[in-house]
Structure formats: structure tokens, C-alpha cells
Amino acid sequence: MNVLVINCGSSSLKFQLINSETEGVLAKGLCERIGIDGVLTYTPAGEEKEKSNLAMPTHTEAIQFVIDALTNEKTGVVKSLDEIGAVGHRVVHGGEAFTKSVVITEEVIKAIEDNNDLAPLHNPANIIGIRACETLMPKTPMVAVFDTAFHQTMPAKAYMYGLPYEYYEKYGVRRYGFHGTSHSFVSKRVAELVGKPVDQIKTIVCHLGNGASVSAVEYGKSVDTSMGLTPLEGLVMGTRSGDIDPAILEYIGRKEGLDLEGCISMLNKKSGVFGLSGNLSSDFRDLDDAAASGNDKAKTAVDVFCYRVAKYIGSYVAAMNGVDVIAFTAGIGENDAHVRKTVMGYLGYLGVNLDAVANDSHGEEVTISTPDSKVKVMVVPTNEELAICRDTVALIK
Numbered sequence: 001m002n003v004l005v006i007n008c009g010s011s012s013l014k015f016q017l018i019n020s021e022t023e024g025v026l027a028k029g030l031c032e033r034i035g036i037d038g039v040l041t042y043t044p045a046g047e048e049k050e051k052s053n054l055a056m057p058t059h060t061e062a063i064q065f066v067i068d069a070l071t072n073e074k075t076g077v078v079k080s081l082d083e084i085g086a087v088g089h090r091v092v093h094g095g096e097a098f099t100k101s102v103v104i105t106e107e108v109i110k111a112i113e114d115n116n117d118l119a120p121l122h123n124p125a126n127i128i129g130i131r132a133c134e135t136l137m138p139k140t141p142m143v144a145v146f147d148t149a150f151h152q153t154m155p156a157k158a159y160m161y162g163l164p165y166e167y168y169e170k171y172g173v174r175r176y177g178f179h180g181t182s183h184s185f186v187s188k189r190v191a192e193l194v195g196k197p198v199d200q201i202k203t204i205v206c207h208l209g210n211g212a213s214v215s216a217v218e219y220g221k222s223v224d225t226s227m228g229l230t231p232l233e234g235l236v237m238g239t240r241s242g243d244i245d246p247a248i249l250e251y252i253g254r255k256e257g258l259d260l261e262g263c264i265s266m267l268n269k270k271s272g273v274f275g276l277s278g279n280l281s282s283d284f285r286d287l288d289d290a291a292a293s294g295n296d297k298a299k300t301a302v303d304v305f306c307y308r309v310a311k312y313i314g315s316y317v318a319a320m321n322g323v324d325v326i327a328f329t330a331g332i333g334e335n336d337a338h339v340r341k342t343v344m345g346y347l348g349y350l351g352v353n354l355d356a357v358a359n360d361s362h363g364e365e366v367t368i369s370t371p372d373s374k375v376k377v378m379v380v381p382t383n384e385e386l387a388i389c390r391d392t393v394a395l396i397k
């Protein structure tokens, strides 16, 4: 069956059409500037990328153009909509209502809407994508795959904040965690690669992309993760601050004349390695280059990033009373040998030994610890779209 995987943002929409039997990507692409003007980038497998300016006042037109591209006589990859068996939607916040992926019904959409307050930028966009597909492909079954669901196994001691209990009861203020699809995919793949059942190993997954999070996966279940109520908590990220002293909000707010909204925007968009590097870049390729040519702020930014990752790994070794495998994934985790080496440099006490040659490889599944290393360290590329495709097929079969 062919599954259309959709990741809908407020003004963008990423898609992949995946053949679930071969797990091959038939075509992929991106709609951008929805509601402004509209640009479709479409890449059929093995072919050149094509870019077209198309009027996309809403997500419905965007999805119509995606369908048109996929079924186009010349560059399409299927003959008609009938060859798309299901749609899998990435949904950011499932709150406590969703512990796994679900077939989308009217009740499910309502329950996603109930979580809008928790993810005001993401969930409404996800619902718009779902509604648009419903309009254009009313007979095609759809599945929602949540970023938060995998972390719903966290125990209360990991998800409760040290805040008045009533805020949890009244408003659902607790840690939820994100990137769950990736943490789940990578931890399962780690188990396959080391040849052990997933319920017999302890894995720490470092998902290091523009957004970044670490998770502790004990015997197949997420028992802790670094993001919280929102994706702002935890690691220092591309432009997000991660953990800070909450009193900084009041202090900076007063000094700079920023209201709460302004402070949160600063923490989300102007902080992280971008802010630390003096607004040089949020991209590690730029930061590594600048650091290598003597830019001190860029070097500090990368150092702060790596140190925070190492501290989280240490805390998750404590949380699980041990670890068998540490896995690096996502843009930085899969590609940045310097970051991996620096993080591993803090882990000597665990008996971690780096294989410097293996660590120099890029974007492939590889073990980067030496055979005598007490903890195995691996690079395992993530594939959230494939994970969404697999969940979708499993649920509608």
C-alpha cells in the first residue's frame, strides 16, 4: 500500500509518499508560504527536484497541488488517488489523551483540539492538514501519529514539575516530551542492530537536530526525556535556550522592556547556539567552521551544546541505573563527528571508548565505540516518515 505521510506546519507542509511493502519513498516534497503566495517543491524518487509557484491561500489548495503532482501524467508516481491507501499525519501534541497512534475520527480530532492550548502553533496547523485531506480524499483512512505519545510511559517522578499540584490538575502542566516518533524508531532499531529484544536493553537516544532532545529508553519504554510541557526545555538547541533559571525571564524582561510573550519568543528564536554565537548561525556546519578558524563565541556555543548533552546522558544513566547503548541521531547526531567526539569525551567514567575512524563516517548506521567499550555508542539515522508510515499501515490493516 502507498501511504502519504504529512507533516503540516502553520505555513508549510512536508510530504512523502511511501510504498509500505518496500518501504521505498516514491516521491517527497514541501509546500511553503501557504497563506502568503505558495511554493511547491516536488521530488519524485531518483529524479530532479522541481519548484513551482502556485497560489496556496489555504492548506486545502496546497494538498490539492501535492495530489496533482503525485498523479501528474509525466512526473507523477501514481495513476490516481486510488493508489494512495492511507494518510499518516504527524501531530505534535497528544497530551495525556494519546499514548499511541490512532485512526482519525471526529472524536480524535476533538481530542487533538483539546490540546491546542499546549501547542498553540502546531496542533491547529495539524488539524488544518487533517481537515484538508478529509475534504480532498474523503474515502482514504487517516492515522494520527503523535510526537508526545512514546513518552507517555514516563513515571510521575519524571513528568511532574516542582510546582503547585493544582496546575497539573487544572491545566495539565507536566512534562510531555517530543520527538517521540524518532526516539521510538531509533531505540527499536538499536535493539535490532545489537541483536537483543528491545525489552532487554537500556538505551539513551540523543536526537540532535535543530530541535534537540535526549531520552532514556528502559526496556523499550521511555522513562525520561529532556523536553517538557513544550519543546523549549532541555538541551541548548539551534535557536532555543533549553533549561534556564526561570528568574531570568523577569530579570531580562525588566532590563529590556520585554513582556512575557517577548521573553518566550527570545528564548525560542534568538537563543541556543544561535544566540550564544552572537547571532552567527544556528547551523553546526557554520559554527564548526567558525570555531576552527578561531571564533571564540562559536567555540563556546558548540562547547555549551555538547556539555549539556553529556550532562543529560549522565542523568539518564542514573535514572536507569545503567545504560547499554547510546545512540546519536538527526542532523547533528548523524553528521557532526566533532560534536559526537566531544560528548563522548565526557563519558570515560562509563567505560566509553571512541573509535575515531568509525566516528568520521557520515549519515549511516555505524558503531563509533571500540569493541572493548563498556557501553556501545552508535549512529542510527532516524526516519520519522517511515515510522509514521509503519504505524499507519499497522492501524488500518
Ligand code: ADP
Residues within 6 Å of the ligand: 208, 209, 210, 211, 238, 282, 283, 284, 285, 330, 331, 332, 335, 336
Ligand atoms: P530539524 O528536523 O529539527 O529541522 P535536522 O535533524 O534536519 O533538524 O537537523 C538540522 C541541523 O543538522 C542543521 O541545522 C545543522 O546544524 C545540522 N547538520 C546537518 N548536516 C550537518 C553536517 N554535515 N555537519 C554538521 N551539522 C550538520
